[in-house]
Amino acid sequence: MEWVYIKDLKNYIGQDIELRGWVRRKRSSGKITFVEMRDGTGFVQVVIEKSIVGDENFEKADKLRLESSLIVRGKVRSDERAPNGVEILANEVVPVQIPTEDFPIQKPDHSIEYLMEHRHLWLRAKRQFHILRIRDAVIKAIRKFYWERDFVQVDTPIFTGAIGETAGNLFEVDYFDYGKVYLTQTGQLYLEAACMALGKVFNLGPTFRAEKSKTRRHLIEFWMNEAEVAYYEHEDNVKLQEDLVYYIVQYVLNNVYDDLVAIGRDVSKLEKVQKPFPRMTYTEAVKFLQKQGFDIKWGDDFGGDEETVLAKQFDSPLFVTHYPRQAKAFYMQPDPNNPEVVLCDDLLAPEGYGEIIGASQRIHDYDLMVERLKENNLPVEKYDWYLDLRKFGSVPHSGFGLGVERTIAWIASLEHIREAIPFARTLYRVHP
Ligand code: ATP
Ligand code: MG
Ligand code: MG
Ligand code: MG
Numbered sequence: 001m002e003w004v005y006i007k008d009l010k011n012y013i014g015q016d017i018e019l020r021g022w023v024r025r026k027r028s029s030g031k032i033t034f035v036e037m038r039d040g041t042g043f044v045q046v047v048i049e050k051s052i053v054g055d056e057n058f059e060k061a062d063k064l065r066l067e068s069s070l071i072v073r074g075k076v077r078s079d080e081r082a083p084n085g086v087e088i089l090a091n092e093v094v095p096v097q098i099p100t101e102d103f104p105i106q107k108p109d110h111s112i113e114y115l116m117e118h119r120h121l122w123l124r125a126k127r128q129f130h131i132l133r134i135r136d137a138v139i140k141a142i143r144k145f146y147w148e149r150d151f152v153q154v155d156t157p158i159f160t161g162a163i164g165e166t167a168g169n170l171f172e173v174d175y176f177d178y179g180k181v182y183l184t185q186t187g188q189l190y191l192e193a194a195c196m197a198l199g200k201v202f203n204l205g206p207t208f209r210a211e212k213s214k215t216r217r218h219l220i221e222f223w224m225n226e227a228e229v230a231y232y233e234h235e236d237n238v239k240l241q242e243d244l245v246y247y248i249v250q251y252v253l254n255n256v257y258d259d260l261v262a263i264g265r266d267v268s269k270l271e272k273v274q275k276p277f278p279r280m281t282y283t284e285a286v287k288f289l290q291k292q293g294f295d296i297k298w299g300d301d302f303g304g305d306e307e308t309v310l311a312k313q314f315d316s317p318l319f320v321t322h323y324p325r326q327a328k329a330f331y332m333q334p335d336p337n338n339p340e341v342v343l344c345d346d347l348l349a350p351e352g353y354g355e356i357i358g359a360s361q362r363i364h365d366y367d368l369m370v371e372r373l374k375e376n377n378l379p380v381e382k383y384d385w386y387l388d389l390r391k392f393g394s395v396p397h398s399g400f401g402l403g404v405e406r407t408i409a410w411i412a413s414l415e416h417i418r419e420a421i422p423f424a425r426t427l428y429r430v431h432p
Contacts, residue, residue, distance in 0.1 A: 001073055006042035009086045012076045019046070019088060022124070023068045033061045037070065037088075043126070045079075046072050046088040057093045066103040067124065069096035112416075119423055120432045130259040131419055134252065134412045137259075138404065139204070141251035142225050145244050146202045151227065154194040154201045156187025158208075162382050164188050165329055169210040183208035186401055188331075189386050191228035192362060195397055196389055202227040204404075214427055215304060216416045217354050219405060221425040228399030234333075234343040234361045237398035238319060241347055241357050242277050244402070245317055249273045252411055265413045269351060272315040279319040282327075282341065285310055301327040302346075304354050311348035317356065321345040330376040331369070333361040333396070343398075353410035359400030366390035 004017040021039030028034070033048040050058040064070065074090035104118050105125065115122045122128055146153070159175060164186035171183040187203045194201045204225045211218040227240065249270055252260070260267050280288070289296050289306055296306065301323070311318045322341040325334065332342035344360035363369045369390055373380050380387075405420035418424035423432065 004076075006037070006039050006044045006084070008041075009044060009076050009088075010078075010084065013078050013086065014076065016073065016075050016091070017088075019044070019072045019074075021070060023064050023066055023070055024126075026064055026066070028062065033058070033064075035061070035064065035070070035072075037072065038124070038126075038129075040129075042084060044084065044086060044088060045082060046074065046090050048090045048093060053090055053093060057090075060095055061090075061093045063098060064093075064095060065099050066106065067121075068098045070094065071096060116418065116424070116429060117431070123422065127263050128419070130256075130262045131408075131412055131414070132422065133259045134256050134263075135404075135408050135420060135422075137252050137256040138248055138408050138411060140255075141248045142202075142204060142244070142402075142404075144251070145247045146200075146227065149200070151200040151202045152194075152198045154191060154198065154203055155205060156184065156190040156194075156203045156226075158184050158206070160184045160190075162189055162386060163378060165209075167378075169212070171208050171210050185209055186224065187226050188228065188399060188401065191226055191399060192397060193385070193389055195228040195230045195399070196393065196395075199231075200227075200229045212427070217304060217406060217409065219417055219421060219424055219426060222406075222417075222421065223404035224401045225404060226399060226401040228397060230397045231395050232361075232398040233396050234321075234345075234398060237359055237361060237400060238279075238321070238345055241319075241345070241359055241400055241402075242275055245277075245347065245356070245407075246273065246275050248407065249411070260412065263412060265411075269315070269413075270411065273350075274316055277316045277319055277347070278314045279321060280310070281321050282323045285320050299324050299326060307346075307348045307354040308352040311350050311354075312352055314350055317350060318348045319345045320348060328360070330372040330378060331360070331362050333363050334368075345400075349406070349410035351410065351413065353406060355403070356406045356410060357400050357402045359398070361396060361398040364390060364394045364396050366394065 001016055001018045003020060004012055021037045023035055024038045025036040031050045035046040037044055037046050048061045071094040072090050073092040074088045076086055077089055078085055079087040105121055159181050161181050172180050175181040184207055191201055191203060206221055207224045208221055253270060286296060286298050292309055294306060322335055323344055324340060325342045328342055328344055332344050335341045335343055346355045347357035349356045373383055405417050408420040409417045414420055
Protein backbone atom coordinates (compact mmCIF):
# COMPACT_ATOMS: atom_id res chain seq x y z
CA MET A 1 0.00 0.00 0.00
CA GLU A 2 1.35 3.43 -0.92
CA TRP A 3 2.61 5.75 1.84
CA VAL A 4 1.02 9.15 1.19
CA TYR A 5 1.58 12.49 2.92
CA ILE A 6 -1.44 14.38 4.23
CA LYS A 7 -0.89 17.33 1.92
CA ASP A 8 -1.32 15.00 -1.08
CA LEU A 9 -4.39 13.11 0.13
CA LYS A 10 -6.82 15.02 -2.08
CA ASN A 11 -5.25 13.30 -5.09
CA TYR A 12 -6.13 9.87 -3.66
CA ILE A 13 -9.88 10.10 -3.06
CA GLY A 14 -11.45 6.65 -3.12
CA GLN A 15 -8.10 4.86 -2.85
CA ASP A 16 -6.52 2.80 -0.10
CA ILE A 17 -3.36 4.37 1.28
CA GLU A 18 -1.01 4.33 4.26
CA LEU A 19 -0.47 7.32 6.57
CA ARG A 20 2.51 7.66 8.91
CA GLY A 21 2.33 10.22 11.65
CA TRP A 22 1.32 11.15 15.16
CA VAL A 23 -1.86 11.52 17.19
CA ARG A 24 -2.74 15.16 17.71
CA ARG A 25 -6.17 14.64 19.23
CA LYS A 26 -8.46 11.78 20.00
CA ARG A 27 -12.08 11.36 20.97
CA SER A 28 -13.99 8.18 21.32
CA SER A 29 -17.44 6.75 21.76
CA GLY A 30 -18.07 3.06 22.29
CA LYS A 31 -17.98 2.09 18.64
CA ILE A 32 -16.10 4.84 16.88
CA THR A 33 -12.86 6.69 17.51
CA PHE A 34 -11.81 9.91 15.82
CA VAL A 35 -8.10 10.58 15.67
CA GLU A 36 -6.70 13.82 14.35
CA MET A 37 -3.40 12.85 12.82
CA ARG A 38 -0.49 15.01 11.76
CA ASP A 39 2.48 13.96 9.66
CA GLY A 40 4.56 17.11 9.21
CA THR A 41 2.71 18.17 6.08
CA GLY A 42 -0.75 18.73 7.51
CA PHE A 43 -3.59 17.47 9.65
CA VAL A 44 -6.36 15.01 8.87
CA GLN A 45 -9.15 13.24 10.69
CA VAL A 46 -9.01 9.44 10.81
CA VAL A 47 -12.26 7.63 11.54
CA ILE A 48 -11.85 4.26 13.22
CA GLU A 49 -15.10 2.27 13.32
CA LYS A 50 -15.20 -0.91 15.34
CA SER A 51 -17.48 -2.61 12.81
CA ILE A 52 -14.88 -1.99 10.06
CA VAL A 53 -11.51 -2.47 11.75
CA GLY A 54 -12.51 -5.32 14.08
CA ASP A 55 -12.05 -5.72 17.84
CA GLU A 56 -8.26 -6.07 17.88
CA ASN A 57 -7.57 -2.92 15.85
CA PHE A 58 -10.18 -1.00 17.77
CA GLU A 59 -8.54 -1.88 21.09
CA LYS A 60 -5.22 -0.66 19.74
CA ALA A 61 -6.86 2.61 18.78
CA ASP A 62 -8.34 2.85 22.25
CA LYS A 63 -4.86 2.77 23.80
CA LEU A 64 -3.55 5.66 21.71
CA ARG A 65 -2.60 8.78 23.64
CA LEU A 66 -1.64 12.24 22.56
CA GLU A 67 1.54 12.21 20.44
CA SER A 68 1.54 8.44 20.00
CA SER A 69 3.27 7.63 16.75
CA LEU A 70 1.01 5.74 14.44
CA ILE A 71 0.62 4.13 11.05
CA VAL A 72 -2.89 3.90 9.64
CA ARG A 73 -4.05 2.11 6.52
CA GLY A 74 -7.39 3.02 5.08
CA LYS A 75 -9.51 4.67 2.42
CA VAL A 76 -9.43 8.37 1.54
CA ARG A 77 -12.88 9.87 1.29
CA SER A 78 -13.92 13.38 0.55
CA ASP A 79 -15.54 15.31 3.34
CA GLU A 80 -16.70 18.83 2.67
CA ARG A 81 -16.58 19.80 6.35
CA ALA A 82 -12.91 18.83 6.77
CA PRO A 83 -10.37 21.67 6.44
CA ASN A 84 -8.55 19.99 3.58
CA GLY A 85 -11.64 18.31 2.15
CA VAL A 86 -10.75 14.73 3.05
CA GLU A 87 -10.81 12.23 5.88
CA ILE A 88 -9.54 8.67 6.28
CA LEU A 89 -11.72 5.70 6.98
CA ALA A 90 -9.33 3.29 8.70
CA ASN A 91 -8.95 -0.40 7.94
CA GLU A 92 -5.91 -1.06 10.06
CA VAL A 93 -4.27 0.69 13.01
CA VAL A 94 -0.57 0.12 13.77
CA PRO A 95 0.73 2.02 16.81
CA VAL A 96 4.49 2.61 16.53
CA GLN A 97 5.15 3.94 20.03
CA ILE A 98 2.70 4.86 22.75
CA PRO A 99 3.91 7.32 25.41
CA THR A 100 3.69 6.14 29.00
CA GLU A 101 3.22 9.71 30.25
CA ASP A 102 0.90 12.56 29.38
CA PHE A 103 2.30 14.80 26.66
CA PRO A 104 3.65 17.87 28.51
CA ILE A 105 1.98 20.39 26.23
CA GLN A 106 -1.77 20.01 26.39
CA LYS A 107 -3.18 23.18 27.82
CA PRO A 108 -3.98 26.38 25.96
CA ASP A 109 -2.43 28.52 28.71
CA HIS A 110 1.09 27.25 29.45
CA SER A 111 3.47 30.04 30.41
CA ILE A 112 6.00 31.13 27.81
CA GLU A 113 8.83 29.97 30.11
CA TYR A 114 7.29 26.50 30.27
CA LEU A 115 6.83 26.40 26.52
CA MET A 116 10.42 27.48 25.87
CA GLU A 117 11.66 24.84 28.32
CA HIS A 118 9.75 22.28 26.24
CA ARG A 119 10.60 23.81 22.88
CA HIS A 120 11.63 20.39 21.49
CA LEU A 121 8.02 19.26 22.00
CA TRP A 122 6.36 22.64 21.49
CA LEU A 123 7.57 22.54 17.89
CA ARG A 124 4.80 19.99 17.26
CA ALA A 125 2.06 22.51 18.05
CA LYS A 126 -0.05 23.64 15.13
CA ARG A 127 0.94 27.29 15.42
CA GLN A 128 4.63 26.40 15.47
CA PHE A 129 4.16 24.15 12.46
CA HIS A 130 2.78 27.12 10.52
CA ILE A 131 5.47 29.53 11.72
CA LEU A 132 8.28 27.16 10.78
CA ARG A 133 6.77 26.77 7.32
CA ILE A 134 6.66 30.56 6.97
CA ARG A 135 10.30 30.74 8.04
CA ASP A 136 11.19 28.14 5.44
CA ALA A 137 9.35 30.15 2.77
CA VAL A 138 11.18 33.37 3.70
CA ILE A 139 14.52 31.60 3.40
CA LYS A 140 13.57 30.01 0.08
CA ALA A 141 12.49 33.42 -1.21
CA ILE A 142 15.80 34.98 -0.21
CA ARG A 143 17.89 32.37 -2.00
CA LYS A 144 15.63 32.36 -5.05
CA PHE A 145 15.78 36.16 -5.31
CA TYR A 146 19.57 36.20 -5.52
CA TRP A 147 19.97 33.17 -7.71
CA GLU A 148 17.47 34.59 -10.21
CA ARG A 149 19.67 37.68 -10.36
CA ASP A 150 22.99 35.85 -10.86
CA PHE A 151 24.36 36.51 -7.40
CA VAL A 152 26.84 33.94 -6.10
CA GLN A 153 26.34 32.56 -2.60
CA VAL A 154 29.53 33.00 -0.59
CA ASP A 155 29.50 31.55 2.91
CA THR A 156 31.39 33.66 5.40
CA PRO A 157 33.22 32.30 8.48
CA ILE A 158 31.84 32.03 12.01
CA PHE A 159 35.23 32.51 13.74
CA THR A 160 36.69 35.89 13.04
CA GLY A 161 39.47 38.13 14.25
CA ALA A 162 37.99 41.41 13.01
CA ILE A 163 35.17 43.30 14.66
CA GLY A 164 32.48 44.17 12.13
CA GLU A 165 30.07 46.22 14.22
CA THR A 166 30.49 47.30 17.82
CA ALA A 167 32.97 45.79 20.25
CA GLY A 168 30.43 45.82 23.09
CA ASN A 169 28.50 42.70 22.18
CA LEU A 170 31.16 40.24 21.00
CA PHE A 171 31.45 36.61 22.05
CA GLU A 172 35.08 35.72 22.65
CA VAL A 173 36.41 32.25 21.99
CA ASP A 174 39.86 30.77 22.76
CA TYR A 175 41.35 29.69 19.48
CA PHE A 176 44.38 27.41 20.02
CA ASP A 177 47.67 29.34 19.92
CA TYR A 178 46.08 32.24 18.10
CA GLY A 179 44.48 33.51 21.27
CA LYS A 180 41.15 35.31 21.33
CA VAL A 181 38.86 35.31 18.34
CA TYR A 182 35.18 36.22 18.10
CA LEU A 183 31.99 34.62 16.91
CA THR A 184 30.88 36.56 13.86
CA GLN A 185 28.57 39.58 14.24
CA THR A 186 28.40 40.03 10.50
CA GLY A 187 29.99 38.48 7.43
CA GLN A 188 30.15 41.84 5.71
CA LEU A 189 33.90 42.35 5.67
CA TYR A 190 34.36 38.96 4.04
CA LEU A 191 31.59 39.62 1.56
CA GLU A 192 33.36 42.83 0.60
CA ALA A 193 36.39 40.71 -0.29
CA ALA A 194 34.17 38.27 -2.19
CA CYS A 195 32.39 40.94 -4.24
CA MET A 196 35.76 42.11 -5.57
CA ALA A 197 36.19 38.55 -6.87
CA LEU A 198 32.64 37.68 -7.97
CA GLY A 199 30.80 40.98 -8.40
CA LYS A 200 27.42 40.19 -6.83
CA VAL A 201 27.48 38.02 -3.73
CA PHE A 202 25.29 37.06 -0.79
CA ASN A 203 25.44 34.94 2.32
CA LEU A 204 22.90 33.41 4.66
CA GLY A 205 24.01 32.18 8.04
CA PRO A 206 24.03 32.52 11.81
CA THR A 207 25.30 35.62 13.56
CA PHE A 208 26.11 36.08 17.25
CA ARG A 209 25.69 39.11 19.45
CA ALA A 210 25.93 39.25 23.20
CA GLU A 211 22.94 41.60 23.41
CA LYS A 212 22.54 42.39 27.09
CA SER A 213 19.17 44.07 26.71
CA LYS A 214 16.00 42.03 26.73
CA THR A 215 13.72 43.16 23.92
CA ARG A 216 11.13 41.49 21.74
CA ARG A 217 13.34 41.88 18.71
CA HIS A 218 16.81 40.79 19.77
CA LEU A 219 18.16 37.25 19.82
CA ILE A 220 21.67 36.21 20.86
CA GLU A 221 22.00 33.93 17.85
CA PHE A 222 20.15 35.04 14.75
CA TRP A 223 20.35 34.49 11.02
CA MET A 224 21.36 37.19 8.67
CA ASN A 225 21.25 37.47 4.92
CA GLU A 226 23.87 39.85 3.62
CA ALA A 227 24.50 41.03 0.09
CA GLU A 228 27.41 42.99 -1.33
CA VAL A 229 27.83 44.33 -4.85
CA ALA A 230 30.92 45.83 -6.48
CA TYR A 231 30.31 49.14 -8.27
CA TYR A 232 26.93 49.61 -6.53
CA GLU A 233 26.40 53.02 -4.99
CA HIS A 234 23.85 54.07 -2.39
CA GLU A 235 20.90 54.37 -4.77
CA ASP A 236 21.53 50.94 -6.39
CA ASN A 237 21.73 49.49 -2.91
CA VAL A 238 18.38 50.95 -1.82
CA LYS A 239 16.72 49.61 -4.96
CA LEU A 240 18.11 46.12 -4.36
CA GLN A 241 16.74 46.04 -0.80
CA GLU A 242 13.36 47.25 -1.97
CA ASP A 243 13.23 44.53 -4.62
CA LEU A 244 14.31 41.85 -2.15
CA VAL A 245 11.79 42.70 0.56
CA TYR A 246 8.97 43.09 -1.94
CA TYR A 247 9.94 39.72 -3.45
CA ILE A 248 9.87 38.02 -0.04
CA VAL A 249 6.40 39.41 0.68
CA GLN A 250 5.05 38.28 -2.70
CA TYR A 251 6.65 34.84 -2.34
CA VAL A 252 5.13 34.35 1.07
CA LEU A 253 1.68 35.46 -0.13
CA ASN A 254 1.89 33.05 -3.06
CA ASN A 255 3.30 30.07 -1.18
CA VAL A 256 2.29 30.09 2.49
CA TYR A 257 -0.88 32.18 2.47
CA ASP A 258 -2.83 29.45 4.29
CA ASP A 259 -0.18 29.23 7.00
CA LEU A 260 -0.41 32.99 7.56
CA VAL A 261 -4.19 32.81 7.81
CA ALA A 262 -3.96 29.79 10.13
CA ILE A 263 -1.98 31.77 12.73
CA GLY A 264 -4.34 34.72 12.46
CA ARG A 265 -2.09 37.04 10.46
CA ASP A 266 -4.04 39.93 8.92
CA VAL A 267 -2.90 39.14 5.39
CA SER A 268 -4.44 42.30 3.94
CA LYS A 269 -1.65 44.29 5.62
CA LEU A 270 0.98 42.35 3.66
CA GLU A 271 -1.03 42.77 0.49
CA LYS A 272 -0.76 46.53 0.94
CA VAL A 273 3.04 46.48 0.65
CA GLN A 274 3.83 48.37 -2.56
CA LYS A 275 6.89 49.63 -4.40
CA PRO A 276 8.37 52.20 -4.18
CA PHE A 277 8.78 52.11 -0.39
CA PRO A 278 8.53 55.44 1.44
CA ARG A 279 11.75 57.26 2.33
CA MET A 280 12.85 59.78 4.88
CA THR A 281 16.24 61.14 5.81
CA TYR A 282 17.50 60.71 9.35
CA THR A 283 17.29 64.48 9.85
CA GLU A 284 13.63 64.53 8.76
CA ALA A 285 12.95 61.57 11.03
CA VAL A 286 14.45 63.36 14.05
CA LYS A 287 12.26 66.40 13.40
CA PHE A 288 9.19 64.19 13.11
CA LEU A 289 10.02 62.41 16.36
CA GLN A 290 10.67 65.66 18.22
CA LYS A 291 7.21 66.85 17.12
CA GLN A 292 5.79 63.62 18.52
CA GLY A 293 7.35 64.51 21.85
CA PHE A 294 10.39 62.21 21.78
CA ASP A 295 13.38 63.40 23.74
CA ILE A 296 15.87 62.85 20.95
CA LYS A 297 18.60 65.01 19.51
CA TRP A 298 20.41 64.97 16.20
CA GLY A 299 23.21 62.41 16.43
CA ASP A 300 21.43 59.74 18.51
CA ASP A 301 20.66 56.37 16.95
CA PHE A 302 17.01 55.32 17.09
CA GLY A 303 15.73 52.69 19.47
CA GLY A 304 12.82 50.36 18.98
CA ASP A 305 10.20 52.88 20.11
CA GLU A 306 11.36 55.56 17.70
CA GLU A 307 11.53 53.06 14.84
CA THR A 308 8.01 51.87 15.58
CA VAL A 309 6.51 55.35 15.55
CA LEU A 310 8.35 56.25 12.34
CA ALA A 311 7.35 53.15 10.43
CA LYS A 312 3.75 52.92 11.62
CA GLN A 313 2.87 55.90 9.44
CA PHE A 314 3.14 53.70 6.35
CA ASP A 315 1.81 50.46 4.85
CA SER A 316 5.15 49.55 3.27
CA PRO A 317 8.56 49.36 4.94
CA LEU A 318 10.24 52.74 5.46
CA PHE A 319 13.78 53.65 4.38
CA VAL A 320 15.49 56.03 6.77
CA THR A 321 18.65 57.28 5.08
CA HIS A 322 21.72 59.46 5.75
CA TYR A 323 22.36 58.84 9.45
CA PRO A 324 25.04 60.82 11.29
CA ARG A 325 28.38 59.15 11.01
CA GLN A 326 28.86 58.90 14.78
CA ALA A 327 25.67 56.82 15.09
CA LYS A 328 26.86 54.19 12.61
CA ALA A 329 29.67 51.69 11.98
CA PHE A 330 33.18 52.77 10.92
CA TYR A 331 33.06 51.55 7.31
CA MET A 332 30.27 53.72 5.90
CA GLN A 333 30.96 56.14 3.04
CA PRO A 334 30.44 59.82 3.86
CA ASP A 335 27.84 61.73 1.86
CA PRO A 336 29.77 63.99 -0.55
CA ASN A 337 27.15 66.71 0.06
CA ASN A 338 27.49 66.56 3.82
CA PRO A 339 30.34 64.59 5.37
CA GLU A 340 28.63 64.59 8.77
CA VAL A 341 26.19 61.99 7.45
CA VAL A 342 26.85 58.67 5.71
CA LEU A 343 25.37 56.97 2.64
CA CYS A 344 23.35 54.43 4.53
CA ASP A 345 19.84 53.30 5.22
CA ASP A 346 17.89 51.33 7.78
CA LEU A 347 14.76 49.65 6.49
CA LEU A 348 12.03 49.70 9.14
CA ALA A 349 9.17 47.23 8.97
CA PRO A 350 5.66 48.61 9.21
CA GLU A 351 3.46 47.50 12.15
CA GLY A 352 6.25 48.09 14.64
CA TYR A 353 8.94 45.45 14.13
CA GLY A 354 11.83 47.88 13.89
CA GLU A 355 14.88 47.59 11.72
CA ILE A 356 14.88 44.62 9.36
CA ILE A 357 17.82 45.83 7.25
CA GLY A 358 20.94 47.86 7.93
CA ALA A 359 22.73 49.02 4.78
CA SER A 360 25.40 51.31 3.44
CA GLN A 361 27.83 52.20 0.74
CA ARG A 362 31.28 51.27 2.04
CA ILE A 363 34.36 53.45 2.21
CA HIS A 364 36.60 52.44 -0.67
CA ASP A 365 39.43 54.91 -0.09
CA TYR A 366 42.41 53.43 1.78
CA ASP A 367 43.42 56.53 3.75
CA LEU A 368 39.88 57.35 4.84
CA MET A 369 39.36 53.77 6.02
CA VAL A 370 42.53 53.87 8.14
CA GLU A 371 41.41 57.19 9.61
CA ARG A 372 38.01 55.77 10.55
CA LEU A 373 39.47 52.62 12.11
CA LYS A 374 41.67 54.78 14.31
CA GLU A 375 38.82 57.11 15.20
CA ASN A 376 36.86 54.07 16.36
CA ASN A 377 39.82 52.71 18.37
CA LEU A 378 39.90 49.54 16.31
CA PRO A 379 43.21 47.65 15.96
CA VAL A 380 44.35 48.63 12.46
CA GLU A 381 46.74 45.64 12.21
CA LYS A 382 43.84 43.18 12.50
CA TYR A 383 42.27 44.79 9.44
CA ASP A 384 45.33 44.24 7.25
CA TRP A 385 43.46 42.03 4.78
CA TYR A 386 40.43 44.33 4.80
CA LEU A 387 42.68 47.28 3.97
CA ASP A 388 44.25 45.26 1.12
CA LEU A 389 40.85 45.47 -0.60
CA ARG A 390 41.42 49.26 -0.71
CA LYS A 391 44.91 48.78 -2.17
CA PHE A 392 44.18 46.46 -5.06
CA GLY A 393 41.57 47.65 -7.54
CA SER A 394 39.32 49.37 -5.01
CA VAL A 395 35.89 50.39 -6.30
CA PRO A 396 32.76 51.87 -4.74
CA HIS A 397 30.64 49.04 -3.37
CA SER A 398 27.56 48.68 -1.23
CA GLY A 399 25.65 46.10 0.70
CA PHE A 400 23.33 45.31 3.54
CA GLY A 401 22.31 42.82 6.17
CA LEU A 402 18.73 41.62 6.57
CA GLY A 403 17.73 40.06 9.87
CA VAL A 404 15.96 36.84 8.94
CA GLU A 405 14.04 36.46 12.21
CA ARG A 406 13.08 40.15 12.27
CA THR A 407 11.65 39.72 8.81
CA ILE A 408 9.78 36.57 9.84
CA ALA A 409 8.48 38.23 13.01
CA TRP A 410 7.04 41.04 10.90
CA ILE A 411 5.68 38.81 8.15
CA ALA A 412 4.04 36.39 10.55
CA SER A 413 3.12 39.20 12.98
CA LEU A 414 4.72 37.47 15.97
CA GLU A 415 4.60 39.04 19.38
CA HIS A 416 8.21 38.07 20.11
CA ILE A 417 11.15 37.18 17.87
CA ARG A 418 11.87 33.96 19.82
CA GLU A 419 9.08 32.17 17.91
CA ALA A 420 10.73 33.00 14.57
CA ILE A 421 13.64 30.58 15.08
CA PRO A 422 13.40 26.85 15.89
CA PHE A 423 15.56 26.98 19.03
CA ALA A 424 15.97 30.54 20.30
CA ARG A 425 19.08 31.57 22.18
CA THR A 426 18.16 34.39 24.52
CA LEU A 427 19.85 36.08 27.46
CA TYR A 428 18.85 33.36 29.93
CA ARG A 429 18.24 30.35 27.73
CA VAL A 430 20.32 27.82 25.82
CA HIS A 431 18.17 24.80 26.69
CA PRO A 432 16.91 22.85 24.82
P1 ATP B 1 19.16 47.00 16.14
O1 ATP B 1 19.29 48.48 15.93
O2 ATP B 1 17.76 46.51 16.00
O3 ATP B 1 19.85 46.52 17.38
P2 ATP B 1 21.48 46.70 14.53
O4 ATP B 1 21.50 48.03 13.89
O5 ATP B 1 22.33 46.46 15.72
O6 ATP B 1 19.95 46.30 14.92
P3 ATP B 1 22.74 45.54 12.21
O7 ATP B 1 24.13 45.47 12.71
O8 ATP B 1 22.40 46.63 11.27
O9 ATP B 1 21.75 45.55 13.45
O10 ATP B 1 22.36 44.10 11.61
C1 ATP B 1 21.57 43.89 10.46
C2 ATP B 1 20.20 43.35 10.79
O11 ATP B 1 20.25 42.22 11.65
C3 ATP B 1 19.33 44.33 11.55
O12 ATP B 1 18.73 45.24 10.67
C4 ATP B 1 18.30 43.42 12.20
O13 ATP B 1 17.29 43.07 11.27
C5 ATP B 1 19.10 42.17 12.47
N1 ATP B 1 19.53 42.08 13.87
C6 ATP B 1 20.48 42.81 14.49
N2 ATP B 1 20.64 42.44 15.75
C7 ATP B 1 19.77 41.42 15.96
C8 ATP B 1 19.47 40.57 17.07
N3 ATP B 1 20.12 40.69 18.22
N4 ATP B 1 18.51 39.62 16.92
C9 ATP B 1 17.86 39.48 15.76
N5 ATP B 1 18.11 40.23 14.67
C10 ATP B 1 19.05 41.19 14.76
MG1 MG C 1 21.86 46.36 17.70
MG1 MG D 1 20.12 49.71 14.43
MG1 MG E 1 21.67 48.48 11.84
